[in-house]
Amino acid sequence: EDKVVQSPLSLVVHEGDTVTLNCSYEVTNFRSLLWYKQEKKAPTFLFMLTSSGIEKKSGRLSSILDKKELFSILNITATQTGDSAVYLCAATYNNNDMRFGAGTRLTVKP
Amino acid sequence: EAGVVQSPRYKIIEKKQPVAFWCNPISGHNTLYWYRQNLGQGPELLIRYENEEAVDDSQLPKDRFSAERLKGVDSTLKIQPAELGDSAVYLCASSFPRQGRYEQYFGPGTRLTVT
Numbered sequence: 001e002d003k004v005v006q007s008p009l010s011l012v013v014h015e016g017d018t019v020t021l022n023c024s025y026e027v028t029n030f031r032s033l034l035w036y037k038q039e040k041k042a043p044t045f046l047f048m049l050t051s052s053g054i055e056k057k058s059g060r061l062s063s064i065l066d067k068k069e070l071f072s073i074l075n076i077t078a079t080q081t082g083d084s085a086v087y088l089c090a091a092t093y094n095n096n097d098m099r100f101g102a103g104t105r106l107t108v109k110p
Numbered sequence: 111e112a113g114v115v116q117s118p119r120y121k122i123i124e125k126k127q128p129v130a131f132w133c134n135p136i137s138g139h140n141t142l143y144w145y146r147q148n149l150g151q152g153p154e155l156l157i158r159y160e161n162e163e164a165v166d167d168s169q170l171p172k173d174r175f176s177a178e179r180l181k182g183v184d185s186t187l188k189i190q191p192a193e194l195g196d197s198a199v200y201l202c203a204s205s206f207p208r209q210g211r212y213e214q215y216f217g218p219g220t221r222l223t224v225t
Binding site (some may be wrong): 004043044048088096098099100101103 | 114141143150151152153154155158160166199201205213214215216217218219221
């Protein structure tokens with residue numbers, strides 16, 4: 001069965017800490033791995049990864065994919081309270097199918 | 111560029127009542143998705159449209175759920191009759207897959223509470 005598993009499910013840190021969020025996947029005919037940030041309601045797109053070992057970076061956020069070990073990580077450095085959100089990863093596979101993980105709820109305390 | 115628009119944002123109904131949600135995707139996006147997101151879980155796909163054709167509705171509970179996208183643009187999702195377990199956030203998303211890119215853009219969702 002196709003699945004995407006994220007860990008940890010929740011994380012509490014203090015401002016300035018660095019966090020690493022994990023996402024593992026098992027899907028048929030994998031195409032890409034996506035990361036989203038969800039505050040309140042709508043998930044907003046962060047990164048799309050298709051190739052192993054190539055880091056995607058946006059400000060304090062970065063992500064990398066390992067297609068051999070079937071996982072991705074999302075790093076956030078120098079965390080801020082505004083980073084508090086649920087971070088979702090999703091694997092696209094087959095012909096435009098997409099499966100989400102349950103998400104990691106990150107809380108950044110001042 | 112306008113994002114994905116959904117309405118209503120909130121809906122409270124009694125069980126056994128019908129309810130409908132509306133979604134207008136980003137202009138030019140031919141793929142439209144309806145997801146259900148329960149508390150503490152990731153979105154789960156209900157149905158995916160390519161233009162006006164439903165290409166994946168395997169997870170749609172067809173005894174009570176229906177959806178349409180008649181002109182290949184906006185879409186409605188209906189539940190009749192609603193059950194207590196249908197309480198969730200219903201998200202609509204759209205995408206325009208090209209050059210292997212599949213990122214989906216989500217609307218604000220409709221929070222449904224069934225009492």
